[in-house]
Amino acid sequence: MLVKQRNDNYWFIPVPLRYENQILGLINPGCTYRPSESSRKALGTMALIAGSALNNMSLREEVLLAMTKALEARDDETEAHARRVSMYAGHLAVRLGMDAYEIRFLRWGSLLHDIGKIGLPDAILHKPGPLTEEEMQVVKRHPQIGYDILRNLGFLGQAREIVLAHHEHWDGTGYPKGLQEEEIPLGARIFSVVDAFDAMTSDRPYRKAMSFKEAKKELSRVSGRQIEPKITHIFMNINDEELAILRQQAESSSNLPTKNKLLER
Numbered sequence: 254m255l256v257k258q259r260n261d262n263y264w265f266i267p268v269p270l271r272y273e274n275q276i277l278g279l280i281n282p283g284c285t286y287r288p289s290e291s292s293r294k295a296l297g298t299m300a301l302i303a304g305s306a307l308n309n310m311s312l313r314e315e316v317l318l319a320m321t322k323a324l325e326a327r328d329d330e331t332e333a334h335a336r337r338v339s340m341y342a343g344h345l346a347v348r349l350g351m352d353a354y355e356i357r358f359l360r361w362g363s364l365l366h367d368i369g370k371i372g373l374p375d376a377i378l379h380k381p382g383p384l385t386e387e388e389m390q391v392v393k394r395h396p397q398i399g400y401d402i403l404r405n406l407g408f409l410g411q412a413r414e415i416v417l418a419h420h421e422h423w424d425g426t427g428y429p430k431g432l433q434e435e436e437i438p439l440g441a442r443i444f445s446v447v448d449a450f451d452a453m454t455s456d457r458p459y460r461k462a463m464s465f466k467e468a469k470k471e472l473s474r475v476s477g478r479q480i481e482p483k484i485t486h487i488f489m490n491i492n493d494e495e496l497a498i499l500r501q502q503a504e505s506s507s508n509l510p511t512k513n514k515l516l517e518r
């Protein structure tokens with residue numbers, strides 16, 4: 254392992270994080286003494302473990318994205334929407350002071366929020382006109398179906414609660430449980446704000462997208478009813494340029510074919 258000396262009393266040990274033949278990243282710890290052979294070996298072992306963990310993490314995200322892709326083949330709610338809400342939610346969570354561990358679950362829950370729609374019948378999922386009351390009751394089962402699909406994936410942690418609670422409303426009028434205010438898991442409360450925002454600022458077959466400004470106005474109208482006021486307020490303080498960059502990042506990170514491209518094949 255190469256050791257680089259910056260000056261008389263500072264040393265760097267650049268260590269690549271590898272998984273098999275792939276380099277996933279680089280750590281470059283510094284120390285104030287010339288590292289011994291055994292400390293370099295220990296660092297190498299740690300890098301191997303970290304490389305394998307990183308690889309597992311990206312594999313997991315790929316599996317989760319593949320699941321949203323499976324949903325996209327059945328529903329208009331696209332993988333791009335899942336990526337965008339995941340990106341916005343992660344950014345908002347940083348502003349709320351959440352730690353990296355919690356943010357990971359929030360991002361995964363956001364990616365998978367509508368996975369339960371896979372279990373809805375085509376006649377309801379693809380019905381062009383408005384749904385009857387009975388059909389609406391069937392649609393309202395999708396958070397529970399999603400939760401049941403993911404129930405045994407322990408690594409998803411609190412992401413599963415976000416899937417279950419993503420249609421709960423701050424004032425208790427949501428579903429499936431009619432939870433109110435802080436009974437709703439924090440991740441689901443954050444998610445609801447960004448999901449509403451992304452839905453309004455994206456084109457739908459039956460209407461054009463709203464501008465960020467119009468959507469924020471609408472968010473403030475439903476704040477305290479559908480969504481939590483404090484979280485909404487913090488989201489509103491993220492400026493439009495920043496939101497536009499996040500949106501672009503989420504969309505450009507997608508290298509999977511869109512539904513239309515899949516159908517063209």
Ligand SMILES: [Fe+2]
Nearest residue numbers: 366367419420
């Ligand atoms: Fe949903």
Ligand SMILES: [Fe+2]
Nearest residue numbers: 330366367448
């Ligand atoms: Fe959504």
